[in-house]
Every structure is written in C-alpha cells, then in structure tokens.
Amino acid sequence: MAGRSAYPSESFDLDRLATPIGIALLVTDAEGALRALDWEDYEHRMRELLRLHYGAVELRERAAAAAVKAALSGYFDGDLAQLASIAWRVAGTPFQRKVWTALAQIPVGTTQSYGALAARLDMPKAVRAVGHANGSNPISVVLPCHRLIGADGSLVKYGGGLERKRWLLRHEGVEV
Known part of the structure; x- marks a missing residue:
C-alpha cells in the first residue's frame, strides 16, 4: 500500500536521567523494559538505531519505570550489581x-x-x-x-x- 511503512509503528517512552557523565536518555516500552539507553549528546544516533531496529518509532516524553531509574541511579552511586536487575528487550538481527x-x-x-x-x-x-x-x-x-x-x-x-x-x-x- 502506497505511503505505508514496511514496519508497524512502535511507540516508546523517553525519559532522562542525570548521571555523573551526562544526561542519559532512557527509552522504555509499555511493560517498562529498557529498549535504549544513550547519551543526550548522541540522541540523533539513538533515534537512528531505534529506526533501524524497529522502523517508524514514536517517542513520547514519559517517565521510565521507577525500578529502571532506581537501578541505574544505584549503579552510578556505586551499587554496580544494580544493572543486572534491569529488564531489557532488543530487536536487531x-x-x-x-x-x-x-x-x-x-x-x-x-x-x-x-x-x-x-x-x-x-x-x-x-x-x-x-x-x-x-x-x-x-x-x-x-x-x-x-x-x-x-x-x-x-x-x-x-x-x-x-x-x-x-x-x-x-x-x-x-x-x-
């Protein structure tokens, strides 16, 4: 059908988290799983990777799951084991x-x-x-x-x- 993407459109939530090394961009899905984490100064690359992996993506400004933010904050505060508690999902080959x-x-x-x-x-x-x-x-x-x-x-x-x-x-x- 003309004008239609080869991929169904995906909607994800976009949030930001201040870290000691810059603002992290957090992209999560409706279940709260992390789909992307990149740095604010590399937002263009993150959006391009999302497009390559998922096709047309709509990012809504919305808070990430509290558990994801708490785990990442814990990691950056020195509780390195916190990364293992983060639910994530990827596309790709x-x-x-x-x-x-x-x-x-x-x-x-x-x-x-x-x-x-x-x-x-x-x-x-x-x-x-x-x-x-x-x-x-x-x-x-x-x-x-x-x-x-x-x-x-x-x-x-x-x-x-x-x-x-x-x-x-x-x-x-x-x-x-």
Whole structure:
C-alpha cells in the first residue's frame, strides 16, 4: 500500500536521567523494559538505531519505570550489581542479539577483547562483525559495550565517547 511503512509503528517512552557523565536518555516500552539507553549528546544516533531496529518509532516524553531509574541511579552511586536487575528487550538481527546477550554476561569489573568475545561465541574469525554489532548496541551501560577493549588492552571505540568509557571502567574498578 502506497505511503505505508514496511514496519508497524512502535511507540516508546523517553525519559532522562542525570548521571555523573551526562544526561542519559532512557527509552522504555509499555511493560517498562529498557529498549535504549544513550547519551543526550548522541540522541540523533539513538533515534537512528531505534529506526533501524524497529522502523517508524514514536517517542513520547514519559517517565521510565521507577525500578529502571532506581537501578541505574544505584549503579552510578556505586551499587554496580544494580544493572543486572534491569529488564531489557532488543530487536536487531539474530547475530546482533547474540552479541548483545553476550555483552550482558561480561562481569562487572572485567574487560574482554573483541576477539575473545568472538571466540566465546564460537566465531573466532568474526571479530569485525562482533565490533560492528557492538557499535549498534542500543542499550549502553546495561549491555556493557564499554567492557570491550582492543586485543592490546587499549580503549577503542565507544559510542558515547572514550572519556565516558574510561569513567565507566574506572567506576567498575578497572584501571585504564
């Protein structure tokens, strides 16, 4: 039908949370699950990722679930285990979802190289693909893409900027 999107339109709620490293944008669904977390200065990228993953998306200014905000605030206040309590949901390709699920399994206070993550997924030659999927991660911090580092231990590529990545890793007890 002419003029109709290939995707049904999605409606999500958009809220903001002040953190020590900037204003976090929180996108949640009707059940309160986190669909995206990005930084206010990267809102355009977040909206583009939402469009790529869900098609036409309407974002309504509405408070995120209290539990999500409390858990994120707790994390930023030093209770690092709080991230595990946040319900999240992602779209993306099956490969992207596999990478993002693996990110959530990297323990707080540790890092992993892109190559080690690819190997853990039984795809040791897919280092670049893992890096690309990591770069398309819509839920920063909760799906901890900041815990991925270069094979030589260097900080590489973080969608929210390397200063935020450095802060997050130090906050979790990783010396960088």
